[in-house]
Each structure stands twice: as C-alpha cells, then as structure tokens.
Amino acid sequence: MSLKLYDTFTNSKIKFDPIDPTNVRMYVCGPTVYDYAHVGNARPVIVFDILFRLLQNIYGTKNVTYVRNITDVDDKIIDAANKASEDIGMLTEKTINYFHDDTKYIGALKPTFEPRATEHIPEMIELIEKLIEKDFAYVAEGNVLFSSSKFSEYGKLSGKDLSEMIAGSRVNVENYKRTESDFVLWKPSKEDEPSWNSPWGNGRPGWHIECSAMSEKLLGESFDIHGGGQDLIFPHHENEIAQSECANGKKFANYWVHNGFVTVEGNKMSKSDGNFVTVNELKDNFQGEVIRLAMISTHYRQPLNWTIANLEESKKTLDKWYSYLESFNEGELDVADNDSDIMEALLDDLNTPKAISILHQKFKNCESGNISLASNFLSAANMLGLLSEKPAEWLTWKQENMNINKAQVELLIAQRNEARMNKNFNKADEIRDELDKMGITLEDKGGETDWKVK
RNA sequence: GGCCACGUGGCGGAAUGGUUACGCAGAGGACUGCAAAUCCUUGUAUACCGGUUCGAUUCCGGUCGUGGCCUCCA
Structure with a gap:
C-alpha cells in the first residue's frame, strides 16, 4: 500500500512518488501575520501536520523536509499597523508569537524551516532579475511585472484560460500593465511603508515571489508537495508556478494539495461580518486536541462546518478515551509501533474520518487492563497527534483552568x-x-x- | 458568465455494482436511593429525473441546490 494524494493539478487521486526518498520535500503556505489566527488558518496547519507525520512514518523522520513560510510584509499588515498606530515590526513579531502559541496548542509539530519573507529579500531580487533577464518580466513605472502572456502554460493549475481571464477581469487594471493578467513582482513603497533597496528603486516584493524564492532556497528548484488552502490555487500558486518555472525551466512542484474551507455555524466565515472564530479564543474552554479532533473528523478537502456542537462531541470522545487510559500507569503502555489500520486510512489521501472510526473500533475492542490492546489503541491515536497528554492532567484540566x-x-x-x-x-x-x-x-x-x- | 469541488439518517461522517460503517443525539434496558459515568439493545439516509445493468447510493447524462475561485482571502 502506498500513499495516494489528491492532486489539484490533475484533479485526481494519484500515487505519491518522491523525487528523492531520502529527502522528501513539502512546502506549505503559512500565515500572513497581522492578526490572531482563526480556525480557517488552523485547518491547513493541522492537515499538513498530519501529512508531515505520515511522510515521516513512511520515509523516516530525518528524510522529510517541511517548509511553512511566514509572510511578514504585505499590504494587509501595513493597513493593520496603521490602523492600530503600531510599528510594523512589533505587530508582526507579536503576531508570530501568537501563531506559535496556537500551533503548539493544537499539537502541530514544528516545520523543519519557517522562513520569513523579510529575511529573503535578496533571494527575491535575484529571482526577479533572472526573470527580467529571460524576458519574462518587465519594469514599468517603478514596478516589476510578470508578463503572463510569455508563459504559455499560465493558468494550468487552476484550469483557467488566459483570454477568458482577461475578458472576465473585474478589477481596474493599472495602465502600466501590458496584459491585464500580469502581476507584480516588485513595487515601489511609499514614504512610510517598509522598503528595501533594489535595482528598481526602494520598494517591496509582490506577494507571490517570496514563496518561489524561499522554496527554491530551502527545497531546490523542484520539490514534491506544495500545499495550502483552496483559495490559494488562483492566483497565488498559479503565479508561483509561472515565476519558478520560467526562471528555472524546470517543473516546480509535483503534487498540489489543497484543503477546503471552513464555515462557522453554517455561515461563510467572514472577517468583515465578524463571523469567525480565532484559535486563541477557544483556549479558555477547550483543550488543543479537541480542536484537532474536530478539525480532522472532516476530510481535508470537504468543506468544514465549525460548530460548538462538534467541539463538544470531540471533547466528549477524548474524555472517554482519556478516562480509559487513566487506569494504566505512566509508561506502562508501549507506543513504539505504527498501527497498520490507521496507516492504511491515511495513505488513502489522508482519510482521517475513517482513521477516527478505526480508533472508535479499537477502543471498543479494548478490554479493561489489557496492556497490549491499550498500547495499540494509544499508538494508533498518536499517529493522528491525539492522546498525547497525560490522562490525569487531561481529566483535571478544567478544574485547574476554571x-x-x-x-x-x-x-x-x-x-x-x-x-x-x-x-x-x-x-x-x-x-x-x-x-x-x-x-x-x-x-x-x-x-x-x-x-x-x- | 467561466473554471473547480460537492450533495449519504436529527447531526457529524466513511464505504460500496448486490447484506450500507462508525461517532453523537434519540428510544429501551442493566447499574444507582435517584442521578451521573459505564455497559447492552435499538429506529431512521444515499437531492431529483432519465440511461446502462439481472441489480445503482455507487457508472453515464441531465435538472435542481450548496460552496469556492475568477489579481494579492487558509
């Protein structure tokens, strides 16, 4: 049985074959840091954590490189800082700390690398220069733009046709663009905005270029898996492909994995409508594994409806499981082995709901005091990042916390x-x-x- | 308008060309002073219309509906 993943590029579930089994490489688009992460941001963190753990199980812990970037320069950050009259660096630093607290809370392993955009400006400039040199990019009014019409395969990931994109364009197009679908690689900064020296004057990078530059630096020109939320397929990932493949003349990423969206109590999650839930605000009432279990009880590509009822169901389940584990002494259970049933479910495009149902079955088969069955149950749960707390601490958490x-x-x-x-x-x-x-x-x-x- | 994904019981959610999981809630029972917790038993579903087939929830076509994307939102 081998790993199969649903690949957005081919719109089908395909067998995963790494370029180099001794160095399996995955890049996932991380947060733009200007505010607390909401449950929609948490979903890819958990989904790709499950995938990271699985890849480590298959290929060995040391043979997997997982990169999740941090976007710390962006219009939204500038706006948020201005609004709060806060220094941009302070805001991003603070938000990164919040993010790390959140990822720890939901039990996500640390990625191998967590590169920040602002620390890779020279690499981005170098990449942009390369694109200009190869005539895939041009300078106009202090901007550097990617010339989408020069890349015949532009639109191949999202299945879009360039001419239709232009026809359907619903934004005002700056007149310095040669083609409506051209996008910014570098843009001039205003007086009070963050800026870096470049061959095109003081400015800052466009959004997409950071991922092309940082993935190349840390994973090479070609790597295995590129992931993120569905909304990134277009334009973000499309543009990354354009930049990287035009610069290097090589295939960028072999597998494209995208998680579905989150709704809140049945309604579209919308920051402007106030209909969103931050991870941070859940900490008072729910332990991190409750969030994790609620999150993975829906398959990652399905839309996920975030409800209090589901959280409470997850909590109830974990309470039941921890109560059982409490009857064993610490260290009595052996969690060394991977469980083949869970493995099989995960290998099938990360079928976490099925894995959870297997956990329920295993739990049902557990007998009081049976160390071997309990060990198997616990190791199976650990593969999903569940039941990693000490039972006594889990069960008294609310007493201590309230x-x-x-x-x-x-x-x-x-x-x-x-x-x-x-x-x-x-x-x-x-x-x-x-x-x-x-x-x-x-x-x-x-x-x-x-x-x-x- | 274009592209993509998706419609399974009260809810969550798998799987499958032919006996349809699993969890929660509900119902009944055991236990209990009564409860709680736990355990046992149990009802209920494949959006609609065609087609292929001995047989479709599963494959094909259509209808309706939902969600996402269409220039910087995970």
Missing part, C-alpha cells in the same frame, strides 16, 4: 455524602443541584464521589 474553589466543592460533597449516609436524600439532591449550578457534575463510583466540570 478557578474552581476546590475546598468548597469537596466540603459540599462531604456534606452530601453525610446526608446520603443518613438517607436524607432530599438534602443530598439539594446539594447536588447546588453543585450543578456551579457547573459541577458528580459521579458516585463505588464508595467514592468524583466530580468534574461540565
């Missing part, structure tokens, strides 16, 4: 148990109702009373 007055709770429980001993069940139930109003649920197990936060 400013509960534990002494008071324990006291009420003691009072209730005394009432129960005296068969004063009315009073016992009153106390339980009182605790319930505090968000605490009781579980009488054997002679003991456990409590948890709802």
Whole structure:
C-alpha cells in the first residue's frame, strides 16, 4: 500500500512518488501575520501536520523536509499597523508569537524551516532579475511585472484560460500593465511603508515571489508537495508556478494539495461580518486536541462546518478515551509501533474520518487492563497527534483552568455524602443541584464521589 | 458568465455494482436511593429525473441546490 494524494493539478487521486526518498520535500503556505489566527488558518496547519507525520512514518523522520513560510510584509499588515498606530515590526513579531502559541496548542509539530519573507529579500531580487533577464518580466513605472502572456502554460493549475481571464477581469487594471493578467513582482513603497533597496528603486516584493524564492532556497528548484488552502490555487500558486518555472525551466512542484474551507455555524466565515472564530479564543474552554479532533473528523478537502456542537462531541470522545487510559500507569503502555489500520486510512489521501472510526473500533475492542490492546489503541491515536497528554492532567484540566474553589466543592460533597449516609436524600439532591449550578457534575463510583466540570 | 469541488439518517461522517460503517443525539434496558459515568439493545439516509445493468447510493447524462475561485482571502 502506498500513499495516494489528491492532486489539484490533475484533479485526481494519484500515487505519491518522491523525487528523492531520502529527502522528501513539502512546502506549505503559512500565515500572513497581522492578526490572531482563526480556525480557517488552523485547518491547513493541522492537515499538513498530519501529512508531515505520515511522510515521516513512511520515509523516516530525518528524510522529510517541511517548509511553512511566514509572510511578514504585505499590504494587509501595513493597513493593520496603521490602523492600530503600531510599528510594523512589533505587530508582526507579536503576531508570530501568537501563531506559535496556537500551533503548539493544537499539537502541530514544528516545520523543519519557517522562513520569513523579510529575511529573503535578496533571494527575491535575484529571482526577479533572472526573470527580467529571460524576458519574462518587465519594469514599468517603478514596478516589476510578470508578463503572463510569455508563459504559455499560465493558468494550468487552476484550469483557467488566459483570454477568458482577461475578458472576465473585474478589477481596474493599472495602465502600466501590458496584459491585464500580469502581476507584480516588485513595487515601489511609499514614504512610510517598509522598503528595501533594489535595482528598481526602494520598494517591496509582490506577494507571490517570496514563496518561489524561499522554496527554491530551502527545497531546490523542484520539490514534491506544495500545499495550502483552496483559495490559494488562483492566483497565488498559479503565479508561483509561472515565476519558478520560467526562471528555472524546470517543473516546480509535483503534487498540489489543497484543503477546503471552513464555515462557522453554517455561515461563510467572514472577517468583515465578524463571523469567525480565532484559535486563541477557544483556549479558555477547550483543550488543543479537541480542536484537532474536530478539525480532522472532516476530510481535508470537504468543506468544514465549525460548530460548538462538534467541539463538544470531540471533547466528549477524548474524555472517554482519556478516562480509559487513566487506569494504566505512566509508561506502562508501549507506543513504539505504527498501527497498520490507521496507516492504511491515511495513505488513502489522508482519510482521517475513517482513521477516527478505526480508533472508535479499537477502543471498543479494548478490554479493561489489557496492556497490549491499550498500547495499540494509544499508538494508533498518536499517529493522528491525539492522546498525547497525560490522562490525569487531561481529566483535571478544567478544574485547574476554571478557578474552581476546590475546598468548597469537596466540603459540599462531604456534606452530601453525610446526608446520603443518613438517607436524607432530599438534602443530598439539594446539594447536588447546588453543585450543578456551579457547573459541577458528580459521579458516585463505588464508595467514592468524583466530580468534574461540565 | 467561466473554471473547480460537492450533495449519504436529527447531526457529524466513511464505504460500496448486490447484506450500507462508525461517532453523537434519540428510544429501551442493566447499574444507582435517584442521578451521573459505564455497559447492552435499538429506529431512521444515499437531492431529483432519465440511461446502462439481472441489480445503482455507487457508472453515464441531465435538472435542481450548496460552496469556492475568477489579481494579492487558509
């Protein structure tokens, strides 16, 4: 059984064959850093984390290179900084820290490299010069533009036809463009905008060139997988292909993997309408693995509807699994092996929903105290980045996190148990109702009373 | 208008040319002083219309609907 991935380029699921099995290379478009990441930003982080883990399993941990860039120069950043009267560098630095907190929280492994656009300006300038030299780009009014009509294959990823694109163009086209579909490689900066010295005057790069320059530097002119959200197919990835393939005369990336969009409670996620959920705001109420499980219970190419109900379902599932694991001592379970059932599901274009159903089956087959079955269940879950916390910590997380007055709770429980001993069940139930109003649920197990936060 | 993806039970979500998973919720039961937790049992679905076929949810065509993209939004 070998890995199959759905490739946007061919619009079909195809067998994955790396250029070099001892160095499998993947580039994923990361965030533009001007605000907290929302769940739509988190989706590719988790999806490609699953793929990264899988590739490491197949080819060996050291034989996979995963690059996820950070876009830290961009119009949106400049706008956001101006709006907040904040220094651009401070804003991007702060946002990068938020992003790292978020990725850690959702259990994503660190990529091998996380290059920043502003640290690769010379590489971009060099690439642009190469394109001008080869006559794929031209200078106009301080801008450098890519000449889309010079690249006969322009539009091949998104299945667009150049003439139709021009006909359907709905934006005002700057008159210095030779063809409407030409795009900016370099543009002049205004007085108060970030700028770098270049052969074309002080300016800054266009959006697409960074990915071409940084992927080439870290992964070479050709690499295996290029990923990102569906919305990047056009124009971003289309333009990357144009830049890189024209500059190098080589195929850019062999497999194009794109994740689907996220809606929130059934409605389109829209920043301007305020209909979006940041990862950060979920931290108060849900542990990171809850986010992860909710995210991967839908196949990555399907649209994902983000709802509180689904989060709660995921939480319930993980609580159940962790409760079972709690009955084992630390280190008692062996998680060395990959599970072949989960592996098979993931090899089939990252079929995470199927993998989760397999986890449910394995859990069902677990018997109390059976170390071998529990080990298998746990290692299977670990392949998805799940059940990596200590059970005791997981189960008491809410108690620790919610400013509960534990002494008071324990006291009420003691009072209730005394009432129960005296068969004063009315009073016992009153106390339980009182605790319930505090968000605490009781579980009488054997002679003991456990409590948890709802 | 063009291109792409997609329509499975109350919800989430797999799979398949012929007995349709799995989870949540619902119902019933065991346990419990009653609950909770847990366990057992259980009902319900393949958007619509044609075609191919012994047989289609699955393949083909069409209709309707949803989402995305069409110059810088993951």
